[in-house]
Amino acid sequence: MATMPILPPMPVLDLVKSFKLKTKQQELLIRVSILCLVYILAFITRLFSVLRYESMIHEFDPYFNYRTTLYLTQNGFYDFWNWFDYESWYPLGRIVGGTLYPGLMVTAALIYRILHFLRFAVHIREVCVLTAPFFASNTTLVAYFFGKEIWDTGAGLVAAILIAVCPGYISRSVAGSYDNEGVAIFALLFTFYLFVKAVNTGSLAWSLASAFGYFYMVSAWGGYVFIINLIPLYVLVLLITGRYSMRLYVAYNCMYVLGMLLAMQIRFVGFQHVQSGEHMAAMGVFFLLQVFYFLDWVKHMLSDTKLFQAFLRITVTCAVAVGAIALGLGMLSGYISPWTGRFYSLLDPTYAKDHIPIIASVSEHQPTAWSSFMFDFHILLFLFPAGLYFCFKRLSDATIFIVMYGLTSMYFAGVMVRLILVATPAVCLISAIAVSATVKNLTVLLRSKNKGVQTGSTKGSSSSKAASKALLDQSQPFQKNGAIALLFGAFYLLSKYATHCTWVTSEAYSSPSIVLAARGAHGSRVIFDDYREAYFWLRQNTPPDAKVMSWWDYGYQITAMGNRTVIVDNNTWNNTHIATVGRAMSSYEDEAIEIMRSLDVDYVLVVFGGVTGYSSDDINKFLWMVRIGGGVFPVIKEPDYLVNGEYRVDKGAAPKMLNCLMYKLCYYRFGEMLTEYGKPPGYDRARGVEIGNKDIKLEHLEEAFTTSNWIVRIYKVKPPNNRW
């Protein structure tokens, strides 16, 4: 342009005004920034362990997941899918591709590939470590949308904030806890959200999405059984309460049929959806829905009510009869497998204790104590009933769902400690409804007061009772003060919740359990890195084909960090094999050597806390080995290891105890060791007693390695003596 028109001088005020946002835009901006902050908060609150220790994989199962992910990234998906692992369950081996939920590994490998495609040269370990926090962040977003769907945006925001820091969820999703649950909770909540959305809209797209969500969940975690039972239950409740609608019909049928077909693609799940007792409820409800739809259609066609009643009676009877006969036939012919022990133990908390010691021996399968509810939920425990009250007050398809989810998962959380995790999203959502609804009511009250002309009622002391009724009765005095007091109370509680969550995360849930930290005499931090010391020794200084026998807890770690073949590991699929190891550990040495030779054992690894006072060692786990071993081999009897029903390792211990392999391996040459001043040599600090057998001679084994703090001791099985 040759000539520029001169702009008229614009007043500065107008310029500012043109940038000023409308109220709706302001609200959006605040909402988006809160969500962003929550997203970041959920991520960084899980990084305590990385800052305190290092970027490392935690606990036991994550090591297997890490090892398989490594294999997946190195060898590609097909090799991973067809992987037969010779390094575990010697001599049986394990078909890895067919016995795991690949969702987690595929997710991590995919993130890794994407990052590398974008030229971020990260190590796969970093991806694995940060997968759980990343998915936790995503869960907060899902919680927001879920809350928005069942209540309103306010509840959604509060739910996002609550779930971002809730210890019940953090316990399984800190950085480094690279376990199925890390992504599965995201998948679970996402599936539920999509399903509720589908029910609310009746849209085929949403139910299709929920089927894919379900597929992801199936690929990620065995907890998908919860979804496939809760959703039919929910549909059933809607049917019974007369809330059947076309929307529900579309949502459930699409989700079930497609979800089932997709889930069958996971090798570990296979045909369970049509063959296992745990999945039959979903199928039953599916057929029931068809009957319902059919009846609805007939009702529509028939104008005669009487005729319809008769028809209804016949159809329902026939349908139920056919269903029952099919189920009975399936059960009898063995086509439909009965419920598994794990499922039983969920319904009946005492079942595992009597029938499956291997499930009962795991600490996270114990029934939940009240304290851990308090620890993991804090104020949510009190907000939960309040939220239920609000849900019942405004009953809809969505709130019915969340109520059912909350109640059932709460029951399961009571049965098993680890299932607190499943209950957490429901508890957070329901509590968020309580918080949001309360705060909203109170602020509405405050705002309406401001507009009014009553000025006299603000005087005097506030009474909470009066304030709670203030909404109902406009003429109540002290409304404003009461509302303010209640608001302050709510914020006090919520801030307490935040501090509690941070404290719990930092103190209880952020230790990798591979590296143990303690306070030294001068207040300095002492690190016991004995596990890795031992595993690395195994990795570097034993023959590559050496077989290591240890209790199953350490199996995954030995294969992942030690890179050596193990007899049993944390995938407790073969009870007999584990019982054999338990039997070897609880037999006398010359009996045990026979078992070990038959299993080609080269090294035996035991974990011993007597020097450091580390209490979760093999001596304290020993009774479970006896029980599990005795469950298969009746030669091993638990009373032989007890004295008057008491478990002891000192002089008064049972003779069989003092001479069994585990005792010998743990306490070999411990009698010469001075552990604490003022105590005799051979003083076991983990149990606080002087050991009973100080003169231990080993005949067929020799000490190969003991870590610097004695936590891991490795013995070598000597070759048989020459006969002449």
Add this chain to the structure above:
Amino acid sequence: MESPIRATRILGFIFFSLLFFVCRSAPSHNLLISNAERRIDLTSHIVKVYLTLKVENAGSTPTSEILLAFPPTQVDHLATVEALVTKGKRKKTTLVRLDVKPTELPDVPNGNKYFTIYLANPLSSGESTTLEVLYMFTHSLEPFPAEIGQSESQLVYYRDSALILSPYHIKQQTTFIKTPSTKVESFTRVEPTNRAGTEMKYGPYEDHPPYSFSPILIHFENNSPFPVVEELVREIEISHWGNLQVTEQYTLVHGGARHKGVFSRVDYQSRPTLSGASSLRQLLARLPPRVHSVYYRDEIGNISSSHLRMDSRKSELEIEPRYPLFGGWKATFVIGYGLPLQDFLFESSDDRRYLNFTFGCPLLETVVDKLTVKVVLPEGSKDPSAVVPFPVEQHLEAKYSYLDVVGRTVVVIEKKNLVPAHNSHFQVYYTFKPIFMLAEPLMLASAFFLFFVACVAYLHIDLSIRK
């Protein structure tokens, strides 16, 4: 380990016969060594030999080349040869380093190998000069017994000749051998032989013809650990934003007598001097000053047992392997650290840049069997060339790091059999335009810009079919 030792024995016999055999073909008959003194230091696992030669030109033509001969078994273990000549008068003598190069000669008796020392000034007839020669052998101490238990001490064999192998006539020679302790099980006597304390003296021997050889075998206690780095990969990454990142991957092995039988922690903790005396408990790495963000880890995570001490001239990193290394035990680990770039990167006169960095392994008293130095130049740098003070193998690679599109040029330098004496500086020259530094920030900025534009576009476009 086995075959070279056997070869040593066989060759020992051959050389023994050589005692009575005077070789005829030597390149410079006119040179002779009037006095030779050799000091062999056996205190660590690197055998250091200090040779003082007084060379005399008895011929008529001036010569500037002096030959050193080594039997083939020793040459395989020879890590470095240095020759120095003293200059100046008594008070202000300075040592001048001379060129030493391996030389192939025709008609070599018994497969001996030669190194030629090139004198700065030719030695004219009748003149004499004094040379200081220093050479080092690795893997030359053979543990015997080859396997020891935890409480036993480590005994080793050392094989050499009482007489210096030389293509020249030696008028007078003496050899001193220093052992780490007074505990010597046995040693070959070639009279006159004396032993006092930790030192053995072979000689003086008078008038020995060229290629005289007299094998000796010393069996003595050497309880120092034998840290051998089987493979070391040093990656030096240059970032023109001001950082030099060094990553060193070690495969460490204890090269001494193999550990056999039990490892008892009680004994090891309660009697540290008696039990596992030759075990490798810790290592010291000498790093450049102003080092930062040091880490020490392995495949399964961080190793917490390390200490860093820093002063203005050097940084010392004291590392302990996860477990004490007994003979034959292995450990792999990684050490990484960052350094300020201005200490190591300079501009040369022809507008090129060059990195000046130490070559060898920063661990003290270790032998490196194979060293690979990778210098990762910044993306966009051209014409790399490396200047290393000793013969090495070189090639180029490409590496993709964060946000790299065309990849970084990597200069790979490989060398075998290194001792701490190789820790000298080397240079890598390259040209680099500073504009390339902005490539990655611009890429990131444009990616974010596109993302926001996409967001804006999405919010303003209505994609629904229904109206």
